[in-house]
Amino acid sequence: MALVDKTSVREIRRLQTRERLLGAAVAEFKRAGLAAADVQAIVTAAGVAHGTFFFHFPTKEHVLLELERREEERIAKQLTRFTSAESDLAATFTESIRLVRGLERRLGALLFKDFLALHFSPTRPPIDESVHHPVIIAVADQVENAKTFGQVDADVNAMNTAVFFLLGLYALLTTTHGWPAQQTMLDDYVRRTLRSIGAGN
Structure with missing residues (x-):
């Protein structure tokens, strides 16, 4: 039972991180457009490591x-x-x-x-x-x-x-x-x- 709960918490955190990244990316795309959008600005706004962006969104x-x-x-x-x-x-x-x-x-x-x-x-x-x-x-x-x-x-x-x-x-x-x-x-x-x-x- 504890394993199921732990997995659920992990999944909830993963989804929350993905939502933060999506929101930060949309804000950056609105500001700069897709081509000029800065991934570093996105991850900084989302409060995650640089590689986390590419874990959720390959491009x-x-x-x-x-x-x-x-x-x-x-x-x-x-x-x-x-x-x-x-x-x-x-x-x-x-x-x-x-x-x-x-x-x-x-x-x-x-x-x-x-x-x-x-x-x-x-x-x-x-x-x-x-x-x-x-x-x-x-x-x-x-x-x-x-x-x-x-x-x-x-x-x-x-x-x-x-x-x-x-x-x-x-x-x-x-x-x-x-x-x-x-x-x-x-x-x-x-x-x-x-x-x-x-x-x-």
């Missing part, structure tokens, strides 16, 4: 992967709550954009750009692609619902549509950050996406 990109996982779960939950009361596909796409832009406000310009760029980065750490991203699943579910009710073309692949929509959105947000016409472009993007699957006017 700085692994921190972003963890942040991505958490933010996708949070956004997917919010989107699912929204779609439980609102089934219109245009509204789903628009709400997806609103939630992702809310993430931009929370992360700040530097970290948000790094966060989105990770999707397209050749140095993105390998992950198990069989585990689907929850935001993609949430959007795909709504596309499938629209297909069931004949609101989009019968040959539409819901999962592909969700992937194309979200990756296009991430690319658009990354390349038009701070543009005065960004919202107009996003509105046009939603309209064109709907038309491409037979749901536009």
